[in-house]
Structures are given as structure tokens and as C-alpha cells.
Amino acid sequence: MKPRLNFEWLHGCSGCEIALLNSGELLFSLFQLVDIVHFPLLMDHKYIADPGEEGDLSLPEADIGLVTGGVGLASHLKILTAMRRQCRVLIAVGTCAGHGGIPAMRNQWTAGQTMETVFSTATTDTAPVPDGVPALLDRVSSIDEQVRVDVCLPGCPPRPEMIIAVLEALIQREEQRLPHKSVCETCPTVRTGKGQATIHRGTVRAAYTPGEPLDRMRCLLEQGLLCMGPVTAGGCGGRDVPLCLRSRVSCRGCYGPVRKYGNQLLDMMNALASNGIDYRTIIDRTSLLRFSGAHGRLRPKGERK
Amino acid sequence: MKRAITIEPITRIEGHARIRIDLDESGRVSDARVEITALRGFEQFVIGRPAEEIPRIVTRICGICPWMHHLAAVKAIDGCFGVSPPPAGNLLRELAQVLAHIHDKILHFFFLAAPDFVLGPESDYSVRNVMGLVRSEPELAARVVRMRQLALAMLERFAGKAIHPVAGVVGGFARPMDAGEQRDLLADGQVLLDFACQSLAFAKERIFSRFVEEMLSLGSVTTGFLGTVDAQGSLRLYDGLLRLMDPGGGLVEFPVEEYDQFLAEHVEPWSYAKMVYARSWGEGISLDSSQPRGIYRANTLARINVCDHIATPRAQEELEAFRELFGRPAQGTLLYHWARLIELVYACERTLELLADERIVEPLVHHVVEPGAGRGIGHVEAPRGTLLHEYATDGNGCITRANLIVGTTHNVAPMQLCVRQAADRLIGNGAADEEILNRIEMAVRAYDP
16 A cells, blocks of 8 residues: 655745646656645645534544645644644655745744734725734744654755655655755855955846856855855755756755754854855845744844844 | 534645635525635835845745746836846746746646546545546646646746746846747747647637536626736736726726725735725725625736737637627636636747747846835736735835735635625535535635635
8 A cells, every 4th residue: 555645734835835746757756656645735635524513623644744834823733733643754845844934034023013014004904903813823933843853855945856755765764865965065156265255235146158057157155146055955956056056146045054953144154254254244144044044043133132 | 503614724726725604593604705814924024124135035925926926026126226127138037927827827727626627526525636637637637747847947947946936136137048048948838839729629628618507607706807908908917007997897007006096905804815905996895795895806817808809819819709708807707717728828829929039038138236215016917816016125225115915815805705605506504515615615716816
């Protein structure tokens, strides 16, 4: 019998799911590899078996559980707890599940402040903020802050072949071989060891000769562009060059820190200092944590250490 | 006995939502609503960020339509910094946008909606899905999967990252296209256009003809419509004038900069999604299904209702055939699927047009940009409806204020009416089996929310 799979999404954008659906033939391998028993984007299994009855959220038992998104609402906690209870192995898929991702940028404000801002924009009618909905939690957390997680697969989105490889390794009982290099270690741009001492605004574009391959372009950090490559987990380009670099645009850190509990802000400050670059020329340093604000890294202003 | 039915989660949609149906003592529907149960708060956490970073942050509003948010934001920040892209920059942006429409429409129609029609609304939930489609229609499924991958590969070829893109930059596009890429993309675009035309022919023969009754009746309501057109009244996805049609068919046009005079957002305590309504009609908003007020719809059917014509030949032919059958405006909720495939044909034809424009390979793709104080509004037609991003910046070019009206929110109010209508019609004496509840969900699925 094929292993059974539950796939749930929490505080994310569905980009991880779409990456998997975009993978062509690989998608058929997924269907071959496992029996999907719960996957709200693709199939009609509901939380409560009998819709007429009040009842506890019930998910099928499964060998493997995939969870995308972090935890941002009270309802996410319930689903995540049920997933952990029902799934023998639980995999955090994507940067939100592993590090909070973009939605954890909200951790710089309280839940109340966010509600107030969202429901008082210029075109919004005056009304009390909604209270008949699952409550916003005060902080967006990664899923490993809430439950035990067996495998953490980053990416915004992750590469579909990595998701399939993780599942295959699990099913064959092989050791997981997750990428462990930084973006820089997978980037072919030219490094001379001598670069700009300051960081430009993001409006400054990379200098390069159109038509020439990436290994003829000067390293973007050395060009004075803020590139998070040194402190970001690699793998976005698969066996090829990093994805953003293909557009001649610098890395913003979307795979999260290279080391599991690495701090992209502190690690980047160190990387800049050791290259003689003045970190104070970065206009918005908090944003270095834009993909990894969970684990208490981003906090409301008054609470910052 | 009074009781409530909850459908949670609504499945085969992109997002988190549930349906709640209240029944009175006699088992009749007394209330029905779609509750959007997620909020992330982008309007809060973009505050203080350097504006040029916004197009790389707001992509995460939606993993299906990141290009739409990317481009609406990049246009809005162009406005804040007072810059406009060179011709090649604009052409490359639009090409990326129409290609993103193509893979989205294939996804929605075949992966999410088609199981209801091909396998039937009454089929068991365990097979009524894309996996079931793969088993029952293996050749079709394989082709669909390959075509989606092709549209994605085309995007990656000139824009690098396809999900959560980075190639749209303030002032233009990040890198030029070369002649080799242009040639290859033209060949691939032709393959997509053939597939789009065959998809529409397949759907007409195998689906729409079998569900004629449902197309016109399931979740059917009478509303206004919102879309985007050019100066000649032709359908536009990338830019143009907003055109608002009232339920009687009367039209008003306005530039996006005046959106706040025509649209407003209503808040209900049971939904995180705000409900956009037509402020300019001066009647406020009412969700009372017997006498709705202020309600219009966006997304595919809306766009093909408000436009006078489509400027590409095959899509125009299909539009004429559609109007012949359903008139203008067409109101049937499931007709959104038909309109979606007409737009798919348009997006493929537009891809070829853009690639045939010789300016698309010009090396100048972006202008120099100086950050500063300003206000900018950017808009595109996203698959789910008109998407508006507005930002204000301070002297450093950092965000001080944001207002986002996303495609789906235009349809949140009409979805309430559709679900109420479907529930009223399908639930008798409190009896609601799995098939009936799925049919009610189909009224939501039509909007691809």
C-alpha cells in the first residue's frame, strides 16, 4: 500500500502548493508515490465529516504530513495540532513554515495595531474590526515553535524536485540530503575581494553586459548592491544559478538562514563588516529579517531589546 | 429545530474560507454566507520599508497571482518616484502579466473547477479532483500539465523567478530580452494559443453543453460589473481605464487615480475580507438577497461584459458567439468558466502580439530612479479581478501609507448573494447531502477566489 499524505496550508500564500502543481511530470510522480487523503487546494476532504453537526476538527491518519505557512491565527494552531497528532512524520514545507516568512513581518506590530491599520484605510467604511473570525495571534510563529517537526524544507517557494526528493527519501528510509550551501556558494558571479564600502539603494541596478553569462558579471555585493547571498540558504536555482541572479537582481534571503537557527540580520552585519562595508548605509536593516521574523526575531518596537 | 451547516474548508479554491448556512425550524435557509478566515496585514507591514522593495514583498499576498501584485506595486511605486518605463520595459512587464494569466487560467479551469463537470458534482469526493481526472482522462491531464509547465518555462526564460518574481523593477524591467529568446517564445506562444483554442472547443462540447441549465441558474444573481478597457473600449488586462457597469447595463469610465470616488470597502464582523462596493451609485451596500445594493462583480465574466470588443481576432470571435447566446451583460455565475477560457485565448493571442513588437528586444529596459516623496496608484486586471495598489512615500522614499484592493474582494459581496441563492434553491426541508453542499461550493468556485 502506498503511504498516505495530508497536505495543509496555514499562514502563507499557496506559492509552495503552486510550485508543486507547476512541476509537470513531477506532479504525476507525486500522485504515484503517495495516496493523498487530505489536501484542501486539490480535494474535497472537510474538517468535519458531518457538516450538520458540531464536532472536533478531524483529519485522516497519514504517514506523511506536509505543512506550508506559519502560524498566525488561532485556527492555524488547531489544524497544526491535529496534523501533528495524525501524521507519523511532519514536514515543514517552505520558508513561512520554517522561519515565519514574509507574514512574520507583522511581528513588528501588535495584532491590534495591524487590525486597526488594515480596517482604517482610506477607502474602508468606519466599522468595528471583525470579531466573528478566528483571532489573529499576537505573533506569527514558525511551525516548529508550536509542535515537533521532523524535516524542514525551506524555499519561497521550494523547488518541487526537492519536495519530491524529501518524500522519496522518507519512503525509501534513506537519509535526507537537504541543501546546506549558501546562495553565494551556488553563484558564479565574479568576486575580486575588493568592493564598494557602502550599500546603494535598491533603485540602483546591477552593471553587466547584456547577453553575457552570469560568470562574467561582477558580484552584486561588490557592486554595492544589498545581496543576502552570504547568509541565505541556497538551492533556489536547483543545479543551475540562483533564480534572482538570472534576472540580474540581488538575493533578498527568501530561503531563510543557512544554519537552522542562524540570524540573517546579525549574520549579514558580520558578512558586511568582514568585507569592509559600512552596514549603516543600509536604509532598512530590520528588513534583513523579512523572511525569518519568527523565533522571536522581529518584535514590536517597545519590546525590542 | 434551528440548526447551522458549516462547510469548512471550502475546497479547490486558493485561500481559506468557509460557508455557514443557517436553517430555521422548518428547515428553510434563513441565512447563508461565505466567511473569509485569513488576514496577514500587508497594509501594516509595508510601512517604513523602502518603496522600491515593495514589489518584492507584496508578491506573497498570493502564490497563484504573484505577478499581478508585483506589477501593480511596481507601477504604483513608479508613480511615487515620478518615473515611467521605456517601451521595452512596459512590453516585458505586460508579457509577463499575460503569461501569468495563462497558467492561472489553465490551473483554475482544469485542476480546480473541471472535476465538478468532467467527473460530475455528484461523484464521490475521493475521485472528484485532479487525481481522479488523471485516472479518467489521462491524455488530457498530461497535456494540461505540460501546457502549464510550458507557460511557466516561458516566464522563467526571460524573467528568472516565476513564482514570487523579481524582474519588474521601479522604472522598468530588470533585464532585456534577446532575439533568440524572442524567437523561441514566439514558437512556444503559438503552441499555447492552439491549446487555448482546443480547450475552449473541448469545454463547449464536453462541459458547457451538458450543464446549460446550471450555467444560467446555479448561484445566479443580477449585479453590476467592473473591468478595464482601452480608449476604444477593448478588453485590457495590463492597463487602461476602469469601466463600471450598473446592473441595468449603464457604463461609467474613470482613470484609476479616481478609484476612491467610485469604490468603497464595507466591513462585516464575520469576515476578514472587506467587501468592495460601488460607492458612486450612492446607494451604499446591502447584502440582502431580495434587494441587494451597491454590488458589482469583477474577474473574467465582468471583464468580458464591460468591454465592447476584444482586439484579437479569435477571442473576438468567441466573444461574439458568447454574446449571441447569453446577451450583454451575461449574469449566470457558472459562465465565469466560459469567460475564463475566452480570456485564455485572448492572453495567448496577446502574448504573440507583444512578442511580435520589435521594441520588445530593445536594450533599454529601465530608467534611472531617484527615491523621494510622492503618491502612486498602480492597477492591473488580476485573474480574480481588478487589483489596485496605492502607496505614499516620505522624503526618503519609504512607505508611509498603503491601500490595497485585491481582486477577490470585489467578489466577496456577490459571493454572499450567490451562496444564498444556491442554498435557497438546493436545500429543501433541511436536507443537504454531500452533493448539494458541493453544488453550493461550485457557486464560490466559479470566482476562483
